[in-house]
Amino acid sequence: MIAHDEILTRPPPTMPRTDADPFTKEWIAALPESDAxxxxxxxxxxxxxxxSIAIMTHExxxxILPDWRRFTSTAKPFYDPFTLVPPILVVQDPPEHTVARDALMRFLSPAALAPYRAAFVADAERIVDAALAKGTVDAVTDIAAAFVLKVFPDMLGMPQEGRALILDFGDAAFNTVGPRNAIFEASMARAAPAFEWVDHHTRRDTVTPGSLAAKILGLSDEGIVKEEEAEFLIRATLAAGFDTTVLGIANILGGIVRFPENWPLMRADPALVKNAVNEMLRYDPPARMQGRTALLDMEVEGINFRRGDQLSLLLTAAGRDGARWAEPERFDVRRTGANVGFGGGIHICMGQVLARMESEVILEALVKKVAAIEPAGGGGSICRCG
Ligand code: HEM
Incomplete structure (x- = not known):
């Protein structure tokens, strides 16, 4: 743990410094050049x-990501303990983190998720058919969001009505990982109905019996976590599991549209669909920044840290690090090698099996039915599927 008054607000004497702001809309729109x-x-x-110290390279x-003994998650830069975002998992260290993680992991393992696959496949086929019937589609709304907002709320037992609000909830939750800037204020202002909806639908008297949400609440009946913590766990999946996956699927399609040579390769060898997900996590990771705070004076990869230094780990920049990746600006589904797009160590994404399953299933449906994907103009996410 580290007390608030121990957080350092002066730069280390020899470190380069800048007044640039990597968290504005303009900066994000100019990625990867802005990070570069x-x-x-x-x-x-x-x-x-x-x-805060921005860490810009892969190694x-x-x-740092898995080194929780020296870099705590409990005092992340920008984290506000009074936020409405669930105060569980990503902002905990062991032993509290271990209890919460082990409890939720029961429901997110490959074995626990396998029974849902057939329903995902049927939904993916329907959504791709509907997109094909339109011809010109918005990859974000017509494919990625349409699919994720169907399959994951179904699993959790959430009602149809209002479920799109989960995206606003996730957006607001993720914006609390960054500074309180215009993006944060806008997403918080938008999210009031979403917070109300999520709060209402994650309580014992409203969850659907037999659903995943009901099973998570059941953890408190077994005495594994408190009732309030079980509700936080459901909300954590809602906060972390929606706009990330929507963005992930959209970013894969974005990579394919920019580098169209990938599509015939994937159609010829559908096993490359798995690689496409990995490549997206390197090339355009949806969770762009993770925070940590140093607990000791120490050196990592030639960088000196002091107790109280706040770190912004830029996963986008790490994915484009030329010392780690050949031709980092190229989206290439044949690329191999581990990246940090899902994090690493004890906090590595708990929903990664689910996120991979969702991404793979929708891509498999596209690979099967769509001969070519081309940009159709009218905005970055609009493409023509034929
Ligand atoms: C492509 C989609 C996704 C990406 C890129 C992503 C990325 C990440 C990253 C980078 C972390 C690590 C945070 C840290 O180190 O502080 C994380 C943690 C987490 N993710 Fe995901 N995520 C995705 C989808 C999901 C889904 C579908 C779920 C649904 C259950 C989910 C649930 C979580 C949870 C609960 C944590 C916290 C784990 C912990 O602190 O132990 N994520 N995710």
Missing amino acids: SLAKLGPAVWLDRYD PVRK
């Missing part, structure tokens, strides 16, 4: 506006 301009300053750069990010 920061990475040019060094692997670690002090962000004057946020009193230190890979080493």
Whole structure:
């Protein structure tokens, strides 16, 4: 643990510093060039506006993510303990983290998820057929969001009505991982109905009997977690499991549209669909930044940290690190090698089996039915499927 007044607000004497702001809409729209301009300053750069050290290369990010004994998750930069976002898992260290994680993991293992696959496949086929009937589709709304908002709320037993609000909830939750800027304020303002909806539908008297949400609440009946913690666990899946996966599927399609040579390869060898998910996690990871706070004075990969330093680990920059990846700007489904898009160590994404299953199933349906995907203009996510 670290007390609030121990957080350091002065830069280390020799570290490059900048007043650039990597968390604005303009910066995000200009990725990866904007991150590259920061990475040019060094692997670690002090962000004057946020009193945080941005880590820009693969190797230190890979080493710091799992190192919870020296880099805590309980005092992340930008994290507000009074936020409405569930105060569980990503903002915990062991032993509390282990209890919560082991409890929820029961329902997110490959064996626990396998029975849902057939329903996912049927939904994917229907959604791709509907997109094909339109011809020109918005990859985000017509494919990625349409699919994720069908299969995952069905699993959780959430009602049809209002389920799109879960995206606003996830958006607001993820924006609390960054600074309180215009993006944060806008998503919080939008999210009031979503918080109300999520709060209502994650309680014992409203969850659907037999659903995944009901099973998670059942953890409190077994005395594994408290009732309130079980509700937090359901909300954590809603916060973490929707816009990430929607964005992930959309980012795969974005990579394919930019590098169309991948599509015939995937059609010829559908096993490459798995690689496409990995490549997206490197090339365009939906969870762009993870935070940690240093608990000791120490050195990692030549970077000196002090107790109280707040770190912003930029997974997007790590994925484009030329020292780790050949031709990092190329989306290539044949690429192999582990990346950090799902994090690493004790906090590695708990929904990764589910996210992979969703992404693979919708891509398999597309690979089967769609000969070509091309940009159709009118915005980055609009494409023509034929
Ligand atoms: C492509 C989709 C996804 C991406 C890119 C993603 C990414 C991540 C990352 C990077 C972390 C690590 C956070 C850290 O180190 O502090 C994480 C944690 C987590 N993810 Fe995901 N995620 C995705 C989908 C999902 C889904 C579908 C779920 C649904 C259950 C989910 C649930 C969680 C939870 C509960 C944690 C916290 C784990 C812990 O702290 O132990 N994620 N995710």
